[in-house]
Amino acid sequence: MIPKTDLDYIEQIQAGNVHAYAMLVSRYKNMVFTLAFRLIKNKEDAEEVAQDSFIKAYRALGSFKGSSKFSTWLYRIVYNTSLDYLKKRTRVVLSTHIDEVNEADIGKMQDAMSYLEAEEKKQTIEKALAKLPEDERVLLTLFYFEELSLKEVAEIVGVSYENVKIKLHRSRKKLYHILKNVVEPIYLNHGSKR
Amino acid sequence: MEAKDEKLNAFTKEIIQDAGLQVPSEDFLKHVMAEVSKEKVTKKVYKPLISKVGWMLIGSLFVVFTYVLTRFSLGFSFFGNWNLTSLWVEKYKITFSIPTTYAYSFAFLLVFVIIQVYLFSKRFSKSLDR
Numbered sequence: 001m002i003p004k005t006d007l008d009y010i011e012q013i014q015a016g017n018v019h020a021y022a023m024l025v026s027r028y029k030n031m032v033f034t035l036a037f038r039l040i041k042n043k044e045d046a047e048e049v050a051q052d053s054f055i056k057a058y059r060a061l062g063s064f065k066g067s068s069k070f071s072t073w074l075y076r077i078v079y080n081t082s083l084d085y086l087k088k089r090t091r092v093v094l095s096t097h098i099d100e101v102n103e104a105d106i107g108k109m110q111d112a113m114s115y116l117e118a119e120e121k122k123q124t125i126e127k128a129l130a131k132l133p134e135d136e137r138v139l140l141t142l143f144y145f146e147e148l149s150l151k152e153v154a155e156i157v158g159v160s161y162e163n164v165k166i167k168l169h170r171s172r173k174k175l176y177h178i179l180k181n182v183v184e185p186i187y188l189n190h191g192s193k194r
Numbered sequence: 195m196e197a198k199d200e201k202l203n204a205f206t207k208e209i210i211q212d213a214g215l216q217v218p219s220e221d222f223l224k225h226v227m228a229e230v231s232k233e234k235v236t237k238k239v240y241k242p243l244i245s246k247v248g249w250m251l252i253g254s255l256f257v258v259f260t261y262v263l264t265r266f267s268l269g270f271s272f273f274g275n276w277n278l279t280s281l282w283v284e285k286y287k288i289t290f291s292i293p294t295t296y297a298y299s300f301a302f303l304l305v306f307v308i309i310q311v312y313l314f315s316k317r318f319s320k321s322l323d324r
Contacts, residue, residue, distance in 0.1 A: 013235050018227075025226050033218040047218050051226050058230040106201045113209070125213040144210035169199075172206045179209070 006070035013061055021061075025054055028071065031146065032078050038137040039082040041130055049085050053078040068155065072148070076156045079138060086134065109176070112183045128178040136171035143168055243314065263296060 004023070012020035032053055037046035057077050064073065116124060129137050135157060142153045143164075154164045244252070 016234070018231050018234075021230055022223060022227055025223050029218055029222055030215040033222070034216040037216045043216075046216075047222065050218060051222065051229070054226045055229050058235065059233065061235045106198075106205050110205060110208075113212075118212075121212055122214060125209055129213065140206065140210055144207045145213075145215070172202050175206060175209065176202060 007066055010061060010064060010066070010070065013058075021058055024070070028074060029054075031071075032074065034145075035075060035078045035138055035141060036082050038129060038141055039079070039134045040085060041134075045085065046082075049082050050078065053081045056081060069152070071146075072152050072155055075142065075146075076158075079156055079158075082134075105180070106176070109180060109183060113179075116183075124182055125179070128175060128182055131178045132171060132174055136167060136174065139164065139168055140171055140175065243318065 006024060006027075009020045009023050013024075029050070033046060033050040036049040036053065037043060040046045040049060053074070057074050060077070064070070113121060129140070132140075138157065139153060142148045142156060143150070148156075150161055150164050150168075154161045157164070159167075
């Protein structure tokens, strides 16, 4: 059986079948929640924002024309809803000093990361991501996890293609330096034991 | 320089993939569906800005306007007239001329209308897509 596309479900919803929306929520809930969480950094609030985003998307489905992918359209709603939420809260501007990255160091870092257990690795990366500015966390997730094109990412976050490219370049370096500070002591520890 | 960027790019991808996705609570779907079940989605039918009748009216007015201007004009023109008689109407014994001022004004008007229609349709489709 051919799996149904997002558009198939949308047509069913527009024809009055509310239950078809459950399929779309199930398909995107993890990504939507992750985007909200990476912006808001609090699980309870992120869950509320993610639910709000799905409800907003449902209300707007009547005007969804399909000129862009449903996922891109949905992520834009999540991004804007999360930003609206953050506006109500005091935003903390994070800054990380960006040094040049040494090619040989990247190999060492990969080596060091391999010492970590899967869950420990996940937590370490999540902590490192939390030290990046909100928009950069989202850019990295959309581009490297969801593997969206630069054009699609630009459409979601509402900035230019060139701007996304520059921000991604910067956030890659920042993430590397943050991870280096966290992982290097672990690597040195393991190295001395060998 | 490029090799280093490539390496950092691959490393970042690996890291972000390893981080995976966060999972919301088990009740997430239930909460969303409970909310949306109270509402009904109705598909919006898009109406064109100018209806077929509207276009026909504009077209008819344009034909009448052009006919009146060319047929009953006093012959005033900054640049002289374009005499089309010799081109293709001669055999029907109809004399037909368009003042050049009118032709240029019409050409400019047409360009502006085309640009505006394009800009308006882009703006409207963007606002409706949100």
